[in-house]
Amino acid sequence: MKNKNLSLALVFILIIGLAGFLGAQKTATPARAQKKVENTDPALRLKWHQQHLEMKASTPHKELQWRHIGGEIESQGGRCTDVDVPRNNKKVIYVATATGGLWKSENAGVTFEPITDDFPTLSIGDIAISESHPNIIYVGTGEANIFRASIAGTGVYKSTDGGKTWQHCGLTDTNTIGRIRIHPTNPDIVYVAASGHEWTYNPERGVFKTTDGGQTWQKVLYINEKTGCIDLVMDPKNPEVLIASMWNRIRQRWSDPVPEDGDHLYKTTDGGKTWKPLTNGLPETKYTGRIGLDLCASKPNVVYAYVDNHTPTRQPSPNERDSYGRPRTYPDIVGAEVYRSDDQGETWKKVNPTDRLFERFGGTYGWVFGQIRVDPGNENTVYLMGLGLYKSTDGGKTWTQLYWENLHGDHHGLWIDPDDPDHLLNVNDGGCNVSFDGGRTWQDFYRKIPAIQFYNVEFDRQKPFTVYGSVQDSGTHRGLGVAPQPAAPQAGQRRFRRTRVRWEPAPGGEGTIIAVDPTDPNTIYSSSFYGRLMRSEYRDGTWTSKDIYPKPAEGEPEHRGQWLAPTIISPHNPHIVYHGFQYVFRSLNRGETWEKISPDLTAYDPKKQGKLPYAIPFATLTAISESPLKFGLIYAGTDDGRVHVTRDGGATWTEITAGLPYNKHVWCLEASKFDQGTVYIALIGRHDDDFAPYIFKSTDFGKTWVNLSANLPGGPTNVIREDPRKKGLLYVGTDYGVYVSTDDGKSWNCLGSGLPNAPVWDLKIHPRDNMLVIATNGRGMWVIDDLSQLQK
Numbered sequence: 001m002k003n004k005n006l007s008l009a010l011v012f013i014l015i016i017g018l019a020g021f022l023g024a025q026k027t028a029t030p031a032r033a034q035k036k037v038e039n040t041d042p043a044l045r046l047k048w049h050q051q052h053l054e055m056k057a058s059t060p061h062k063e064l065q066w067r068h069i070g071g072e073i074e075s076q077g078g079r080c081t082d083v084d085v086p087r088n089n090k091k092v093i094y095v096a097t098a099t100g101g102l103w104k105s106e107n108a109g110v111t112f113e114p115i116t117d118d119f120p121t122l123s124i125g126d127i128a129i130s131e132s133h134p135n136i137i138y139v140g141t142g143e144a145n146i147f148r149a150s151i152a153g154t155g156v157y158k159s160t161d162g163g164k165t166w167q168h169c170g171l172t173d174t175n176t177i178g179r180i181r182i183h184p185t186n187p188d189i190v191y192v193a194a195s196g197h198e199w200t201y202n203p204e205r206g207v208f209k210t211t212d213g214g215q216t217w218q219k220v221l222y223i224n225e226k227t228g229c230i231d232l233v234m235d236p237k238n239p240e241v242l243i244a245s246m247w248n249r250i251r252q253r254w255s256d257p258v259p260e261d262g263d264h265l266y267k268t269t270d271g272g273k274t275w276k277p278l279t280n281g282l283p284e285t286k287y288t289g290r291i292g293l294d295l296c297a298s299k300p301n302v303v304y305a306y307v308d309n310h311t312p313t314r315q316p317s318p319n320e321r322d323s324y325g326r327p328r329t330y331p332d333i334v335g336a337e338v339y340r341s342d343d344q345g346e347t348w349k350k351v352n353p354t355d356r357l358f359e360r361f362g363g364t365y366g367w368v369f370g371q372i373r374v375d376p377g378n379e380n381t382v383y384l385m386g387l388g389l390y391k392s393t394d395g396g397k398t399w400t401q402l403y404w405e406n407l408h409g410d411h412h413g414l415w416i417d418p419d420d421p422d423h424l425l426n427v428n429d430g431g432c433n434v435s436f437d438g439g440r441t442w443q444d445f446y447r448k449i450p451a452i453q454f455y456n457v458e459f460d461r462q463k464p465f466t467v468y469g470s471v472q473d474s475g476t477h478r479g480l481g482v483a484p485q486p487a488a489p490q491a492g493q494r495r496f497r498r499t500r501v502r503w504e505p506a507p508g509g510e511g512t513i514i515a516v517d518p519t520d521p522n523t524i525y526s527s528s529f530y531g532r533l534m535r536s537e538y539r540d541g542t543w544t545s546k547d548i549y550p551k552p553a554e555g556e557p558e559h560r561g562q563w564l565a566p567t568i569i570s571p572h573n574p575h576i577v578y579h580g581f582q583y584v585f586r587s588l589n590r591g592e593t594w595e596k597i598s599p600d601l602t603a604y605d606p607k608k609q610g611k612l613p614y615a616i617p618f619a620t621l622t623a624i625s626e627s628p629l630k631f632g633l634i635y636a637g638t639d640d641g642r643v644h645v646t647r648d649g650g651a652t653w654t655e656i657t658a659g660l661p662y663n664k665h666v667w668c669l670e671a672s673k674f675d676q677g678t679v680y681i682a683l684i685g686r687h688d689d690d691f692a693p694y695i696f697k698s699t700d701f702g703k704t705w706v707n708l709s710a711n712l713p714g715g716p717t718n719v720i721r722e723d724p725r726k727k728g729l730l731y732v733g734t735d736y737g738v739y740v741s742t743d744d745g746k747s748w749n750c751l752g753s754g755l756p757n758a759p760v761w762d763l764k765i766h767p768r769d770n771m772l773v774i775a776t777n778g779r780g781m782w783v784i785d786d787l788s789q790l791q792k
Contacts, residue, residue: 081717531561597650
């Protein structure tokens, strides 16, 4: 019977092919002049968080326990943004993660515990510990490195008991915080470098000051709604003196931050009452970007500035390509520059050599880094952080890379022991590392701080099964040996040892959707970057991969592929694969050949296309779903908010965007397993600093939509899935966790116990084992072992 169904599917494809591709061009594009929703009210975000805590405490599903399954990746613990240690107590270490919260060790790194799991956001930008009162800690939320997947913060938090309890101190609408400086003798005086919204203009950016421990704030340095403060140094001997680095930037959905005029340094000598620009000896700012700062604590007149300078130099050679495989249409740049001042910023002199190392120091994305540290006891020992970690002992004239096995790349912070300069703590895209010999050798805390940033989850049908997921800056990984675990034994029962999931690398880049052949667990589909799809087969303990992505015809431009370009295997035939660029492609033979079965389904606008090297593919497909009830009934969604459906295998497409929020990123489409005309969709507004929940259902193939957000406490709503066994049982992953509805979206409850407020970016239910598997972007993968209680 199965072979008969597959044959019928292939006959249907041939019939559709005879209809010709001209039919695929007929797609409705209704004229509309809609306004995009931006900038969620910060008070509403805090209200949503309180609602989430209340729903978490009162959920009727507390007995369902979340279980962490990893992954324990050898060279990865998750991106970290800062590290700090209280003065005179080196056993205590605080580590800030990009999306996994703040972690604390009280035994010099033997173990770590998360201490902010109930925060509204687990994205931490900076930590500051009072030197005079080490139990007083200020935390700025919202990673300031503004990756495209960064999570917005909700202001400043303060603890007076070493992180046991916290109070919110305002500045909610800053969204990102780059640095906090505390007065050396009065912890009520604090300065905050607020870099502001990542994606939109807002006035809550610049330098803020409190003199009452965070109860009230005064904006003491402000330029405009686009320019925020990314770094700040304070003279420890004269804390009225500060130097601020102002960064003029907004990220676009189609472009990384482009350097432009306005990135200046400013100095105050009266605690922020007045400021003056510092320019003498620094480069012109036409092509410069982020500037990092540090000074020598024992000689605070010595200040260093790390300038990301994009002034063009060499033009590319013909047919030259960049590290992502894109044609090089842009020149080389000056790159990283280190400037030194011996008069506290009044005059500057470039100290680093101009060579290939510094030209490529931050790749094409130096705006991600911008961290420099000076030995507090030696003004000539300097550390510079970019793709690698480098050290100079002669004031920046020469540099040595600090490299060690498993010392991850992309560095974001460094703590130098003021009493022992050989004792270092470094944070990077892999986690946190410690050195006791000035950086010659390193140990890591990767597995002790499991802040893995998964983008998605997929699994095979083996028993026990294997899960797959792509990981930020670490490629694709898989966890072997996933199976339901027995409940905890009651008194008198024998205790069984729980099996451990074993993690290992798998084919695929860090940004990819993974699809596993349901009939052959040793065959998977994944992309390297931007939709460059490959088919990989595991035989005799080795992976063999083949590039199979559809190429543009001669004379056509490169296809536009999203970071997470969608790939699915047809539920009707495992040899049929769909892949999305701006078009939907279909292969009948596992990717050996392709046919374009749609026109451009996006709202392509040449004005909304970035320029390399800053360009991000935009106007691309982000989600594809084929109905498991009817072959050729396919839904496709885009990053610019368009949704289409074909009911005839791609011969004709109909736009079904009407009734959905305007211009929001389609993150998930789910064709129903129970009703042919039913489809669910989750959209996100993160790229507009819009955090509302957007989930909808249609029962008429997308002609009309019903809002299912009901009582959900905010968003973004990243994923919606239908239970495979019970109609009307739905699961939603948000930036707070997982919610479940037993009445088809009319109402929602928080699902389970034991899950931190981590952003859940994907979830799936294993059809055989009845396990719910989620991928969090900051706390790894988790499971609920048995969903039968919800399915009754």
